[in-house]
Amino acid sequence: MQNSKKGKLVCVGTGMRMAGQLTPIAQSYVETCDVVVAAVPNIFARKWLQGIAKEYVCLLGYYSDCDEEGKDRRDTYRRMADTILAELRAGKNVCAAFYGHPGIFACISHMAIADARAEGFSAHMEPGISAEDCLVADIGIDPAKTGMQSMETTQFMIYERCLDPTALLILWQPGIAGDLSLKRFDTSTQRLQLLVDKLARDYPLDHEVILYEAATHPLEQTRIDRLCLGDLPHANVKPITTLVIPPARAMKIDQAMMDLLNAAA
Ligand SMILES: C[S@@+](CC[C@H](N)C(=O)[O-])C[C@H]1O[C@@H](n2cnc3c(N)ncnc32)[C@H](O)[C@@H]1O
Incomplete structure (x- = not known):
C-alpha cells in the first residue's frame, strides 16, 4: 500500500x-x-x-x-x-x-x-530560492520580456540544440563545461573555446555575456562581470559561475498569426 x-x-x-x-x-x-x-x-x-x-x-x-x-x-x-x-x-x-x-x-x-x-x-x-531566482533579482532581468532558455552547459555542447537568440539564455555549470569524464570539477580554455565556437553559430563574438555569481553571505560581493563572448575562454569561470547570455536579436512579429488573431472572434 x-x-x-x-x-x-x-x-x-x-x-x-x-x-x-x-x-x-x-x-x-x-x-x-x-x-x-x-x-x-x-x-x-x-x-x-x-x-x-x-x-x-x-x-x-x-x-x-x-x-x-x-x-x-x-x-x-x-x-x-x-x-x-x-x-x-x-x-x-x-x-x-x-x-x-x-x-x-x-x-x-x-x-x-x-x-x-x-x-x-x-x-x-518544498521549493527553495535558486541561483536563477537570485540572478533575476541581482541583474534585473524579467524572463517575461523575451522568454528564457535555461540549460546545462555540457548538455548544450554535446547535443544538437536549437537556440533562440531572441530570448535570454542561461547556461548552468559552465565551470565544468565539456567534461565528459563526469569526474572533474573544472573546465579548460580549450573546452570553453569549443563552447564559444558552438555559441558563435547564433551569437556574434562581440556579443556581451555575463558571468554571474550570487553572494552566498553578507560579506561576499555578487559577481556580475560583463565581457565579449569571444573572451570567455580566458575568463575566470568557477564551479559556482552561471553564464547569462542576453538576446542578440530583436523578436520579429509573426504577421500571419497577427492577421489570424485580428480576424478571430
Ligand atoms: C549543481 S547546480 C546547483 C543549483 C542549485 N540547486 C540552485 O537551485 O541554484 C550548480 C550550478 O548552480 C549555479 N550556481 C551555484 N552557486 C551559484 C552562485 N553562488 N551564483 C550563481 N550561480 C550559482 C552554477 O551554474 C553552478 O554550476
Whole structure:
C-alpha cells in the first residue's frame, strides 16, 4: 500500500544566501525532523543548519568517490540518495537539504523522492530560492520580456540544440563545461573555446555575456562581470559561475498569426 510506512521524507532548499533565504516551512522541517541529511557546501550555512537540526548527516565527503578508479559523479549521487533512503528505512522523519532549490540541477532529491515513493514512503519537495531566482533579482532581468532558455552547459555542447537568440539564455555549470569524464570539477580554455565556437553559430563574438555569481553571505560581493563572448575562454569561470547570455536579436512579429488573431472572434 502507498505511503504506509513509518518515516517521511521532505527535500528542502536552503537558498543561495546564508540563513535568510531558507523559507519558514523549510526551516520548520529542518528543526523538527529526526535527522537532516545535507549537501550544503557553504560552511556558515552548514554550521547554522547543524546548530538547529536534531541530528545532522553531511554528504559532502561523498564527492571524493570521483577520485576512485571507475567511479564518477553518478556514483556520488547514487550513494547520497542511498544514505537518505537508509535513514528513512530506519523509520525516521528525514529532511534532505540542498543549497538553492532542492530540485533545480539537484538530481539527488529527485532520485531519493522517487525511490522513497517506490518503497511506500511518503515523500515530497518544498521549493527553495535558486541561483536563477537570485540572478533575476541581482541583474534585473524579467524572463517575461523575451522568454528564457535555461540549460546545462555540457548538455548544450554535446547535443544538437536549437537556440533562440531572441530570448535570454542561461547556461548552468559552465565551470565544468565539456567534461565528459563526469569526474572533474573544472573546465579548460580549450573546452570553453569549443563552447564559444558552438555559441558563435547564433551569437556574434562581440556579443556581451555575463558571468554571474550570487553572494552566498553578507560579506561576499555578487559577481556580475560583463565581457565579449569571444573572451570567455580566458575568463575566470568557477564551479559556482552561471553564464547569462542576453538576446542578440530583436523578436520579429509573426504577421500571419497577427492577421489570424485580428480576424478571430
Ligand atoms: C549543481 S547546480 C546547483 C543549483 C542549485 N540547486 C540552485 O537551485 O541554484 C550548480 C550550478 O548552480 C549555479 N550556481 C551555484 N552557486 C551559484 C552562485 N553562488 N551564483 C550563481 N550561480 C550559482 C552554477 O551554474 C553552478 O554550476
